[in-house]
Amino acid sequence: MNLYSLWLPGAFLLVMLTSRFQTIGEDRRTSPIAKVDTLPTHFGFGRPATAAEIARLDIDVRPDGKGLPAGEGQVLTGKQIFAAKCAACHGTGGVDGPNGSLVTTTNPGRKRPEKTIGNYWPYATTVFDYIRRAMPFSQPGSLTNDEVYHLTAYLLQANGIIDEKTVINAQTLPRVVMPAQKLFVPDDRKGGSEIK
Amino acid sequence: MTKKRIQLEQITGRLSRRAMLGGAATAVVALVQTASGKTIQQGVSISELLPDDPTKQIGTLAGEVGTRSAFEKVVKKPSDISSRSPLQDFYGIITPSDLHFERHHAGVPAIDPAKHELLIHGLVDKPLVFTVEDLKRFPSVSRIAFLECSGNFRSGKETMSPQDICGLTSQSEWTGVKLSTLFREAGVKSNATWFLAEGSDAAVMTRSIPVKKGWDDAIVAYAQNGEALRPEQGYPVRLFLPGWEGNTSVKWLRRIELSDQPFMTREETSKYTEPIKGAEPVRRSDGPGKYRQFSFDIDARSIITFPAYPKTVEKGWIEIRGIAWSGRGKVARVEVSTDAGKSWQLATLQEPILDKAHTAFRYVWNWNGVETEILSRVTDETGYLQPTLNQLFAARGDTISYHFNPITAWRIKSDGSVLFKPEP
Numbered sequence: 001m002n003l004y005s006l007w008l009p010g011a012f013l014l015v016m017l018t019s020r021f022q023t024i025g026e027d028r029r030t031s032p033i034a035k036v037d038t039l040p041t042h043f044g045f046g047r048p049a050t051a052a053e054i055a056r057l058d059i060d061v062r063p064d065g066k067g068l069p070a071g072e073g074q075v076l077t078g079k080q081i082f083a084a085k086c087a088a089c090h091g092t093g094g095v096d097g098p099n100g101s102l103v104t105t106t107n108p109g110r111k112r113p114e115k116t117i118g119n120y121w122p123y124a125t126t127v128f129d130y131i132r133r134a135m136p137f138s139q140p141g142s143l144t145n146d147e148v149y150h151l152t153a154y155l156l157q158a159n160g161i162i163d164e165k166t167v168i169n170a171q172t173l174p175r176v177v178m179p180a181q182k183l184f185v186p187d188d189r190k191g192g193s194e195i196k
Numbered sequence: 197m198t199k200k201r202i203q204l205e206q207i208t209g210r211l212s213r214r215a216m217l218g219g220a221a222t223a224v225v226a227l228v229q230t231a232s233g234k235t236i237q238q239g240v241s242i243s244e245l246l247p248d249d250p251t252k253q254i255g256t257l258a259g260e261v262g263t264r265s266a267f268e269k270v271v272k273k274p275s276d277i278s279s280r281s282p283l284q285d286f287y288g289i290i291t292p293s294d295l296h297f298e299r300h301h302a303g304v305p306a307i308d309p310a311k312h313e314l315l316i317h318g319l320v321d322k323p324l325v326f327t328v329e330d331l332k333r334f335p336s337v338s339r340i341a342f343l344e345c346s347g348n349f350r351s352g353k354e355t356m357s358p359q360d361i362c363g364l365t366s367q368s369e370w371t372g373v374k375l376s377t378l379f380r381e382a383g384v385k386s387n388a389t390w391f392l393a394e395g396s397d398a399a400v401m402t403r404s405i406p407v408k409k410g411w412d413d414a415i416v417a418y419a420q421n422g423e424a425l426r427p428e429q430g431y432p433v434r435l436f437l438p439g440w441e442g443n444t445s446v447k448w449l450r451r452i453e454l455s456d457q458p459f460m461t462r463e464e465t466s467k468y469t470e471p472i473k474g475a476e477p478v479r480r481s482d483g484p485g486k487y488r489q490f491s492f493d494i495d496a497r498s499i500i501t502f503p504a505y506p507k508t509v510e511k512g513w514i515e516i517r518g519i520a521w522s523g524r525g526k527v528a529r530v531e532v533s534t535d536a537g538k539s540w541q542l543a544t545l546q547e548p549i550l551d552k553a554h555t556a557f558r559y560v561w562n563w564n565g566v567e568t569e570i571l572s573r574v575t576d577e578t579g580y581l582q583p584t585l586n587q588l589f590a591a592r593g594d595t596i597s598y599h600f601n602p603i604t605a606w607r608i609k610s611d612g613s614v615l616f617k618p619e620p
Binding site: 039041042043045046047048049053054057058059060061062063064115117120121122123125126129130133134137140141180183184185186187188189190191192193195196 | 325399487492592
């Protein structure tokens with residue numbers, strides 16, 4: 001086979017390839033290969049969540065009380081649980097523990113008041129939510145709902161927000177107004193020249 | 197003998213950190229064959245492993261995983277709750293994944309990716325559960341962006357390095373699926389205004405995020421710098437919110453719940469909120485003033501990373517180097533002062549200058565050997581100019597808290613030593 005016998009099919013192939021590339025090039029200019037609006041709204045990946053598995057994971061509690069479970073807590077029972085399971089890190093009575101105070105005190109020796117549940121937490125429901133999801137630090141998630149209610153009641157009472165007789169449950173907790181709620185304002189920084 | 201040497205050199209890099217911690221005398225603990233054929237562990241110094249002339253000896257054979265040179269002492273600085281990136285040791289803008297800062301609230305969880313699932317529910321048409329493999333099937337997206345803890349400022353003494361002052365910022369290329377894709381898949385309802393992001397760590401860390409951010413540019417990331425996320429960065433799946441305070445980019449993401457109001461979790465009420473000027477000036481003696489909540493955007497910031505403590509310099513030409521970034525967009529310009537802030541010169545910005553990303557800057561300076569101070573300040577594309585510490589105190593009261601991004605000054609002493617100047 002000599003070179004000339006390759007010439008004709010070679011030239012034909014070249015013309016075909018060139019025109020093919022031109023066609024693709026034109027397509028690219030006029031119509032994107034993957035247009036966003038051609039993507040489906042639903043890919044069909046994943047599977048439907050069952051009510052049971054949602055209930056197992058859905059542990060959050062909102063300020064309006066949505067998410068609070070059945071059960072209730074008493075201040076005095078909470079005080080005993082706190083001494084047994086919390087005081088090692090948070091101090092006797094929730095004051096001056098190695099991991100910070102939870103209860104407000106008037107300590108004139110301090111440069112500024114320590115931030116506590118009583119003077120800095122804007123919502124009482126957060127106390128329940130946080131204890132249930134993350135405490136005690138060394139045994140997270142080990143408390144029963146009732147134990148969490150007891151501890152919540154105790155910490156609110158120790159901070160002078162409720163009295164000793166108040167029972168804390170899904171109805172009463174969202175109604176507790178925290179002293180710090182009025183201190184919080186939303187972020188209004190917008191960039192630009194202002195330092196906020 | 198050759199075989200033994202290869203074995204030694206291959207573990208040099210792997211054990212380098214241990215070697216460094218143990219001091220210079222022992223470079224590695226190596227497996228060595230004795231004359232009688234018994235294999236023992238033995239400490240070997242770096243000099244014993246180094247040939248006099250590397251061109252006269254066959255080098256290490258190809259390995260499965262690369263290693264950092266045993267001569268490079270580049271490490272994070274850990275505390276009980278975080279670990280800081282060595283900004284002064286970096287080149288360019290990508291943080292090596294193993295040197296990305298860490299911040300977590302109950303340790304790094306061990307998670308089997310085959311068992312990990314992400315639930316999306318609440319105000320959606322179809323509550324869905326995704327495996328990690330499901331998430332990887334969706335159209336993917338990658339972007340290079342910084343991630344910074346909003347509590348990223350330390351001060352108080354001269355002998356602080358960039359790592360000590362603001363090592364809680366790092367940058368990676370993040371890859372994953374856009375959260376908006378998952379929103380469409382589950383059919384987020386029109387009355388959903390917030391969503392809760394929840395982690396699968398022992399703190400079951402949660403933050404409330406405006407739904408708008410989810411539609412805009414949020415990523416459910418499963419990869420970082422070309423490989424799967426590191427466990428410290430949320431393996432196998434994390435939320436990544438470009439430009440926002442690091443805590444909102446919830447790691448080890450297991451659940452997203454759509455809602456018509458924020459959840460007021462602990463991390464967005466008693467933490468990650470900061471004092472601001474209220475109706476009255478905020479001073480320590482006044483007790484609580486007003487506190488800002490949901491402060492998501494990271495304000496623009498820059499820092500000179502060379503020269504900086506603990507490095508020293510010599511009289512003559514010095515390339516001043518640093519990084520600048522903004523949570524609100526691109527870096528517009530960086531200015532450098534070499535006369536303690538009396539005059540400012542434009543620094544050169546290194547491409548690429550990316551949206552919400554660490555951007556490298558440099559300024560070549562001929563130091564005459566006289567003691568001075570060098571500083572940098574960034575302006576972002578919104579026109580925001582990085583403030584001084586005193587400007588921040590004036591705006592927020594004299595308490596250092598979250599979102600402190602002051603101009604950082606370095607004092608160059610006539611002996612060439614470089615010291616942090618806590619309050620410019």
